[in-house]
Amino acid sequence: MKETLLCLNFGHLLPYTMSDSNSTDFTNPSTFILLGIPGLEAAHVWISIPFCTMYIIAILGNFTILFIVKREPSLHVPMYYFLCMLAITDLVMSTTILPKMLSIFWFNSREINFIACLTQLYFSLSFPAMQSGILVAMAFDRYVAICDPLRHSTTLTNAVVAKIGLALVLRGTILILPYPFLARSWPYCRTNIIPHTYCEHIAVVKLACADIRVSSYYGLSVAFLVISLDVFFIAVSYTQILRAIFSLPTKDARLKTFGTCGSHLCVILSSYIPALFSFLTHRFGHNVALHLHVLMANVYLLLPPMLNPIIYGARTQQIRDKLLQPFTHKGT
Template identity: 70%
Template sequence: MSNSNTTDFTNPSTFILQGISGLEASHVWISIPFCAMFILAILGNFAILLIVKMEPSLHGPMYYFLCMLAIADLVLSTAIIPKMLAIFWFNSREIDFSACLTQMYFVHCFSVMESGIIVAMGFDRYVAICHPLRHSTILTIPVVAKMGLAVVLRSAMVILPIPILVRQWPYCRTNIIPEPFCTHISVVKLACGDTQVSSYYGLFVLLCVMGLDGIFITVSYIQILRDIFSLPTKDTRLKTFGTCVSHLCVILTFYIPGLFSSLIYRFVQNVPLHFHALIGNMNLLMPPMLHPIIYGVRTKEIRDRLLRFITHKE
């Protein structure tokens, strides 16, 4: 039996992305900040990559990890915003089923990858502060390359089952997704039958991957702070802690918005659907814009190289 809200399509050819549900009339205005964020993310992350490539003094572990973070930010932004702007500007709401699963994979894969890179950057800060004399021998170029490869492979393999599971479910409710891009939760909600395997696996990724990353970062900073407080003078402690500020800001911009959104979703009642959509979008799109700004402002070597580049052009 079917009604106006139910369609019998076991294997849908397309989904309809609704954009910001409830704010369709304001899509053009909403697109302005998202477009600005996209431009800043592209320019900022390409600037980071260019500066590190051109400046030999920046060819070190921290900056290699920063380049990895910039690449992940570029891919994440490009996977989401162009289609979002097409919805806002041209009302291009249709997305092929396979394209939807591909977008879903890239969004979740590179989100997990960013988390892994932030852990690697935390390990770099731990070694630099707690074992400064051994930093160059512990974090050699081959070790950094292996850590980067491990982060990439972990992300690719952990997220791979998500689109595979989603592809096998029958879809018989609707093909309308009330968001501007495809996510695991939004697609699984449209599936029929018992989708608990997908739900449990998504929870596993959240708790056992992102959660463990958070634990590793916390443990590393406990050791870092312990060593900082054991330093003899206040100036030395402040100077040493200053080397961690950029990384701490990246941690806050990456983890805190997601935690805030999750708490609102679970514990705050009667929140409009469009508010959840806007917060979810900001969680994914703010970090790629903020990361290069944080490191550009806080890292003297990058800031000086950028100023020299601008002055030379002038």
């Protein structure tokens, strides 16, 4: 998902070219150099302000979701368990790239260890894959709750939810595992300079002195496998949900039932729309400046973690009530 899953794998089409004057004869470098946002180095401090703000909101919002769900027994149901899984993936996604990015922007700390770079590459790919799977699980939860409500508690038991969560973690972990191993197997030469704020997959392997088509083809296959299947299952779930909603007798009942899906639909849009823009920019925007590609790659990993807790906090009455509880008690 994202450049992370889909767009990155078209990244071999991007103009990540470096001057031949930077060429050297080293292989398997101990460190890489992250440029930040090429062409906008003078504005790094100013660019850091919105990114840092997004990260702070993401951290506070997602930890608040986790705290509220943990403290409130009435929220110990599948919907909120999946929401907690989403919050954890959001925290890891944003933390994977933001601290290093800020160290580049604020302290000009551009070096990153080779193994640390591959680790960052791995996390920036695997957790968006897990996030996409969690959105499918949340769609399934809404499908059972609306289309077969009497069996919801017996279908989605705590054990089943735990197994779904484990399966999503294993899927994201195993499918993405070849990425860093393939990247580590290539010999590197010419330069160790990465024109990016983090170790983006294709930006790294393009530095290799080898035919990287295996990495590109594998990445493309995984991207289509994960994204196409996830979008398909979400679409099937909501097709059944809409059929059940339109069969309800009154307009108020239809609106109330559909309202229970509102937060999830907004989260789906906040996750997949940036991915779509990244894909279109990378696939068709060959004349788009490199710094715009880099900015899109960062926005994709930072925007959903910031928006998701806001969406659920604003649209979910149980969470909203718990957030406002301290203030309402003071006023009484």
